[in-house]
Amino acid sequence: MSRLSKAEHPDADLNFLDSPPFPEDVSTAPLLRISLSKLVQGDQGEIDKLWKACRELGFFYLDLREVGRADSATGGVESNKLENIRDFDADIDGERLLQDAKDLFEIGKEIFDLPVEEKIKYDLKDQGSYFGYKGYGQGIINAKGTKDRNEFYNVSKDDILGLSEPLPAPELLEPHRELLKSFMQHSHALVNLLLSLLNRQLGLPCDKLPSLHRLASISGDQVRWVNAPPQPTDDQRTALGQHTDFGSVTILFNRLGGLQVLPPNSDEWSYVKPLRGHAVINLGDAMVKLTAGILRSNIHRVVNPPGQQASHTRMSLVYFARPADDVILKALHGSNLIDENRRQNPETLGEEEITSKEWILRRALGRRQGGDWSKAGGTESVRLET
Numbered sequence: 001m002s003r004l005s006k007a008e009h010p011d012a013d014l015n016f017l018d019s020p021p022f023p024e025d026v027s028t029a030p031l032l033r034i035s036l037s038k039l040v041q042g043d044q045g046e047i048d049k050l051w052k053a054c055r056e057l058g059f060f061y062l063d064l065r066e067v068g069r070a071d072s073a074t075g076g077v078e079s080n081k082l083e084n085i086r087d088f089d090a091d092i093d094g095e096r097l098l099q100d101a102k103d104l105f106e107i108g109k110e111i112f113d114l115p116v117e118e119k120i121k122y123d124l125k126d127q128g129s130y131f132g133y134k135g136y137g138q139g140i141i142n143a144k145g146t147k148d149r150n151e152f153y154n155v156s157k158d159d160i161l162g163l164s165e166p167l168p169a170p171e172l173l174e175p176h177r178e179l180l181k182s183f184m185q186h187s188h189a190l191v192n193l194l195l196s197l198l199n200r201q202l203g204l205p206c207d208k209l210p211s212l213h214r215l216a217s218i219s220g221d222q223v224r225w226v227n228a229p230p231q232p233t234d235d236q237r238t239a240l241g242q243h244t245d246f247g248s249v250t251i252l253f254n255r256l257g258g259l260q261v262l263p264p265n266s267d268e269w270s271y272v273k274p275l276r277g278h279a280v281i282n283l284g285d286a287m288v289k290l291t292a293g294i295l296r297s298n299i300h301r302v303v304n305p306p307g308q309q310a311s312h313t314r315m316s317l318v319y320f321a322r323p324a325d326d327v328i329l330k331a332l333h334g335s336n337l338i339d340e341n342r343r344q345n346p347e348t349l350g351e352e353e354i355t356s357k358e359w360i361l362r363r364a365l366g367r368r369q370g371g372d373w374s375k376a377g378g379t380e381s382v383r384l385e386t
């Protein structure tokens with residue numbers, strides 16, 4: 001684990017050294033930078049920043065550097081500092097997550113390098129599943145049915161943890177199941193830390209949000225690699241159409257730019273500049289529904305990388321945490337803040353009885369070719385003032 005002092009980690013050092021630079025002259029979104037190290041120490045100022053980020057933009061950077069297993073297991077996340085954080089604290093390890101992500105980027109390249117005939121064997125859409133492969137142009141980016149410009153490979157958490165039958169997968173993934181497991185466990189530990197902190201800010205009964213997201217519950221949690229080769233300069237379009245994420249918390253590792261958000265009260269897309277040593281974290285629709293709109297799931301999309309990065313293949317790695325399959329996505333009881341918001345906004349929020357599983361399937365498959373776009377919408381319309 002690296003043990004560099006802050007002085008050796010100046011902010012100027014946040015660029016990826018092996019990629020062309022992110023341009024200076026494009027507008028970037030004002031994501032707050034939150035320190036995992038401070039969160040695990042229970043620093044109230046940092047927790048306030050997290051709360052603000054989750055309410056206002058729904059996106060933030062999490063600085064994962066300098067947090068190793070030892071910090072969380074012994075000194076950092078002590079139960080007297082952060083109640084509710086017990087069973088998963090030993091898995092909070094930012095440095096390990098960064099290393100796993102780096103290793104998984106290499107595996108991602110091998111997967112996408114496979115011949116298309118091999119990759120499409122793992123497209124499981126016709127079996128009603130969103131796990132496995134989605135080919136280039138097999139998703140749609142708008143109501144007109146315009147094809148996307150990327151490919152995905154999705155791996156189910158339940159498959160890797162042995163909670164469900166293994167899905168068909170390329171042979172080259174087999175030796176890397178332990179790596180995937182480690183990445184999933186460490187990502188999930190972060191998710192639970194964030195959910196515990198939000199649970200407290202919301203005034204929910206102890207452990208409510210984490211209890212809907214147990215690592216061992218059957219859920220739609222998944223790792224996704226996204227791959228987008230450079231687009232011709234005279235024919236560029238959105239690679240991944242604008243959307244909100246379906247689930248609860250998304251942990252995203254990016255190296256090249258291209259991700260854009262539409263900040264609240266703005267009609268201009270802004271880039272999210274990738275920062276070394278950081279993950280980009282965003283909340284999804286489930287958090288909006290469970291909190292009656294207190295938390296925000298912001299619209300985002302992916303375009304061709306900007307500036308000198310445009311001629312490079314863009315790959316990203318994502319962990320999507322979602323509520324357990326059987327959780328009904330309705331406002332939770334037991335928080336005055338949520339009750340108040342529900343009372344104030346009864347018609348915007350709706351109270352549809354839909355389980356997490358149905359919601360994800362409807363949204364994910366609605367954005368595939370031949371899917372029902374009209375049913376693929378998320379919580380974009382829930383735009384409450386904070």
Ligand SMILES: O=C(O)CCC(=O)C(=O)O
Nearest residue numbers: 226245254259302316318
């Ligand atoms: O590739 C990215 O930066 C974002 C991907 C994304 O938004 C998604 O897969 O939901």
Ligand SMILES: [Fe+2]
Nearest residue numbers: 243244245300
């Ligand atoms: Fe997304």
